[in-house]
Amino acid sequence: MFSALTRTDLTTDVRMALWERQTRWWIILAALAPFVSRLVPGDTSALNLAVDLGTWVVFAVDFAVHLRIDRSYWRGGRGVFDISILVLTFPWYVVPGVGGTAFTIVFRWARLARLLFAGETGRRLLGSLRRLGTLGIVLAFSSVLSALIVLRNEPAESGFDNLGDALWWAMVSFTTVGYGDLYPTTAAGRVAAGLMMFMGLIALGTVSGVFASSFSDDHRGDPEAPTPPAGPTAPDEVLAEVRLLREELADLREQLSQVGDPASLDTDDGRPT
Numbered sequence: 001m002f003s004a005l006t007r008t009d010l011t012t013d014v015r016m017a018l019w020e021r022q023t024r025w026w027i028i029l030a031a032l033a034p035f036v037s038r039l040v041p042g043d044t045s046a047l048n049l050a051v052d053l054g055t056w057v058v059f060a061v062d063f064a065v066h067l068r069i070d071r072s073y074w075r076g077g078r079g080v081f082d083i084s085i086l087v088l089t090f091p092w093y094v095v096p097g098v099g100g101t102a103f104t105i106v107f108r109w110a111r112l113a114r115l116l117f118a119g120e121t122g123r124r125l126l127g128s129l130r131r132l133g134t135l136g137i138v139l140a141f142s143s144v145l146s147a148l149i150v151l152r153n154e155p156a157e158s159g160f161d162n163l164g165d166a167l168w169w170a171m172v173s174f175t176t177v178g179y180g181d182l183y184p185t186t187a188a189g190r191v192a193a194g195l196m197m198f199m200g201l202i203a204l205g206t207v208s209g210v211f212a213s214s215f216s217d218d219h220r221g222d223p224e225a226p227t228p229p230a231g232p233t234a235p236d237e238v239l240a241e242v243r244l245l246r247e248e249l250a251d252l253r254e255q256l257s258q259v260g261d262p263a264s265l266d267t268d269d270g271r272p273t
Helices: 012-037 045-069 077-088 101-108 110-117 120-131 133-154 163-174 189-213 233-257
Strands: none
Touching: 012 045, 012 110, 045 077, 045 110, 077 110, 077 120, 101 110, 133 189, 163 189
């Protein structure tokens, strides 16, 4: 696992991508294991302690390797986030007089956010969320506008007593759930309802397509995300091909020098002048 990471002829970004690709599932398991262990019936205090310590070690090793690859990692946003996870999710309840079980449980949820950085899938997911930002703004504006239209035009007996009820109706409408507990009866309210239904169809289709592309093998789902090598041996294969080409070029120059004037071959590309 570490052979490709220790090569000095690989860039920092490539080595970082290789490490995150190899440890993605370890990070996911370490984030979820503490929650799963607490679902086991009976007295599981020893099991919970072992899981808490073991998963904390996984995050500690991950941070140490990131720091070894890039010495300035701890100064970046992700580095600060990883340090915070290490400090906040350490099982402090094992320290006499400290306790803080509830404190640890609260911040253990922060590990779930680390899943967003677990390899290329997380990067694609973040890229998808960025692309959905404009759609979210349009949906929020349409929902508030439709809710205000309904609240202003619907009679009191229709059930729209306050803005919260109107926003609830708008959310139910654009998600096409349609509980039927609230519905407009005026012309203006029905126009607003039609707008929300139309926006809901667009939103559901767009969200489904974006997230489907994020979790597929097609890297076009996030054009801004860096594409890591296909495997740990990809950089080595490229370097081997380069060395082979250099050796063949050197042999060719030597053969040409034996049949011509060596001085005439003193060019950068090895061809006779």
